Amino acid sequence: MQRIFPVLMLAGVGLAGMGLGRGGDAFAQQPIGNGAASKPMIKVEVRDPKRPQAQCNDGSPPVFYFQPGSGPDRNKWVIYLEGGTACMSDASCKQRAVSKPYLVTGSKVPATMIAKGILSTQTSANPDFAHYNHVLAHYCSSDFWAGDTERRIGDATWQFRG
Numbered sequence: 001m002q003r004i005f006p007v008l009m010l011a012g013v014g015l016a017g018m019g020l021g022r023g024g025d026a027f028a029q030q031p032i033g034n035g036a037a038s039k040p041m042i043k044v045e046v047r048d049p050k051r052p053q054a055q056c057n058d059g060s061p062p063v064f065y066f067q068p069g070s071g072p073d074r075n076k077w078v079i080y081l082e083g084g085t086a087c088m089s090d091a092s093c094k095q096r097a098v099s100k101p102y103l104v105t106g107s108k109v110p111a112t113m114i115a116k117g118i119l120s121t122q123t124s125a126n127p128d129f130a131h132y133n134h135v136l137a138h139y140c141s142s143d144f145w146a147g148d149t150e151r152r153i154g155d156a157t158w159q160f161r162g
Contacts, residue, residue: 039121040112041065041134053148055159056140057097057104062161065113065136067121073131078118082139090153096142104158106140 045061046054056062069076084103087093097104119134120126141147147160 037122038114038116038119038125039067041067041115041119041136043109043111043113043138045106053159053161055161056106057093057142057158057160058107058140059157059159060105060107060140062140063106063109063138065115065134065138067115067119067134069133070131073129074133076129076132077135078129078132079135079137080119081137081145084139084142086144087142093142093153093158102140104140104142106138109138 042065043063044066045063047061048054054062068074084100087096093104102109113136115134115136116125118126118129119136121130121134123130139145141160141162142158143160143162145162147162149160151158151160
């Protein structure tokens with residue numbers, strides 16, 4: 001019996017090298033590798049009535065992107081926790097909402113994305129993991145994935161729900 005071990009990439013590790021960082025082209029809709037585009041990852045909202053506090057900073061539902069695996073690797077997984085640092089003060093949280101709104105919400109990100117690097121479905125770009133199931137957990141909590149509180153900042157209530 002073959003054991004299947006998931007590959008877990010921690011938040012912020014090697015973003016630039018994997019082509020996933022927001023500063024570059026996380027949602028690039030362009031060909032990669034041999035000229036063929038990677039299959040799109042589909043946005044999925046997380047809505048669980050048993051966990052109503054699962055929220056982004058702005059109270060919107062958190063999201064992840066998913067691309068199903070194929071062939072013999074269809075039962076293996078790459079799960080990527082997106083990075084994005086945190087806001088450490090009321091002022092930095094307000095600035096974050098203005099300068100990088102996608103880091104405080106799940107509702108203002110595209111319905112699909114074309115990933116590069118370790119989440120690419122092109123074997124020329126990702127020979128080891130191209131056919132695995134791919135998950136990118138979108139980061140929208142501004143708390144290093146570790147919070148469980150809310151805070152009033154200006155006229156808005158911010159959720160820090162890791």
